[in-house]
Amino acid sequence: MYLSPEQIQNAINTAYTNHAKETGGANADYIPFLKNVDSNLCGLSVVTVDGQVFSAGDADTPFAIESISKVCTLALAMNDWGQQAIMDKIGVDATGMPFNSVMALELHGDKPMSPLVNAGAISAASLIKADSREHRWSRILQMQSDLTGTDIQISDELNESEQTTNFHNRAIAWLLYAAGYLYCEPDEAVDVYTRQCSTLLTTKALATMGATIAAGGINPITNKDVIKEAYCASILAEMTMEGMYDTAGDWAFTVGLPAKSGVGGGILAVVPGVMAIAGFSPPLDPIGNSVRGQKMVASVAQTLGFNLYQCARKR
Structure with missing residues (x-):
């Protein structure tokens, strides 16, 4: 499926506009550093397997990888x-x-x-x-x-x-x-x-990480061979099973993409062979997943029509 740069950026803009001011959730408070992060921060990025980068909001603001x-x-x-x-x-x-x-x-x-x-x-x-x-x-x-x-x-x-x-x-x-x-x-x-768990990265960097896995282990920005190709599918399988904490099953059911979250407010979802979507915002739901991040990443995936479990009928 071909997607134009305009389609991807429009999907990001829409997701960011609709959810950047979403209320609910709270910063992780059991780690003092995270408790004090600005809860209004919100960023969203996509990196494709051919190295295109798209972003909205605080995409260049470093946050905790966790x-x-x-x-x-x-x-x-x-x-x-x-x-x-x-x-x-x-x-x-x-x-x-x-x-x-x-x-x-x-x-x-x-x-x-x-x-x-x-x-x-x-x-x-x-x-x-x-x-x-x-x-x-x-x-x-x-x-x-x-x-x-x-x-x-x-x-x-x-x-x-x-x-x-x-x-x-x-x-x-x-x-x-x-x-x-x-x-x-x-x-x-x-x-x-x-x-x-104590390093910092941006949503652009996080999306690049996911795009490297999506591209079979080759970083699409640097062209460096980072992961053996045969291992990428196994990594994505683990992300599907445990990547979203206790709601990994809910995420697979509703969004249908391998994903991983962190209590620093980051969420990464991978579309194998195509792209990665990364969101960031500190307020978390009770499980530990970013409230805004989940909604933004899901919105981009759904707008662009990506769900690994979606089946088309043969008529």
């Missing part, structure tokens, strides 16, 4: 070890529980089950091939930069805010370590995982 970083670390771990190792060492099934659930570990013999929940993401960070803590961190940071086509940087203020409130994740790491699903020391795994 849980969207799990996609980047999954991609790197898969590059390092392959798909079977991810299945064996972490798991690839939905937990059916909240993203930070300890009960989910207990129910599955302390196996994380998915690299897109906290336990699985900590395990994935520990799985990255590295000879030191800083080497592990530098490889994850480089993967974020390669996927987004930008020089991604950590926010020291956000990282400090995260590191001083990550006690729950520390407990999860020790459970993983005791069960044999952590592949470095627990304090190192949690430290690196917390750092990966």
Whole structure:
């Protein structure tokens, strides 16, 4: 299906105009840095697999990547070890529980089950091939930069805010370590995982990340080969199952695109082979997904006619 640049920009403009002032939701308040972000910020971007970029609103304003970083670390771990190792060492099934659930570990013999929940993401960070803590961190940071086509940087203020409130994740790491699903020391795994969640990016950079996956692992802006082509489908499958926290099923049912959200207010949706749509606005619903971001991204997808599960009748 051919879409003109005008069609794409018009869809973005309409989504932004209709939802940028949407009320409801609240900033994440359990991380002090996020609580203080301007709740009026709102941005929306699309990047296509041939490198076209379209935006509206605060698309150049950096925000916290948070849980969207799990996609980047999954991609790197898969590059390092392959798909079977991810299945064996972490798991690839939905937990059916909240993203930070300890009960989910207990129910599955302390196996994380998915690299897109906290336990699985900590395990994935520990799985990255590295000879030191800083080497592990530098490889994850480089993967974020390669996927987004930008020089991604950590926010020291956000990282400090995260590191001083990550006690729950520390407990999860020790459970993983005791069960044999952590592949470095627990304090190192949690430290690196917390750092990966403390970087900043824009909706343009986030959409570029998604477009890289949509393009089979080639960044459409830099032309760098970032992810092995065979792994992109598996990454999108994980995003479908666990990417939108407890409402991943609702999102698949109503929007029909693989997606990943973060409590920094970002949402990324991918149209395989075509484009990625990224939205940002800090106020979250009770599940942890951006209220405005969900509506803007869904609007663009629906206006442009993208739903992986849509079936056309043969007459």
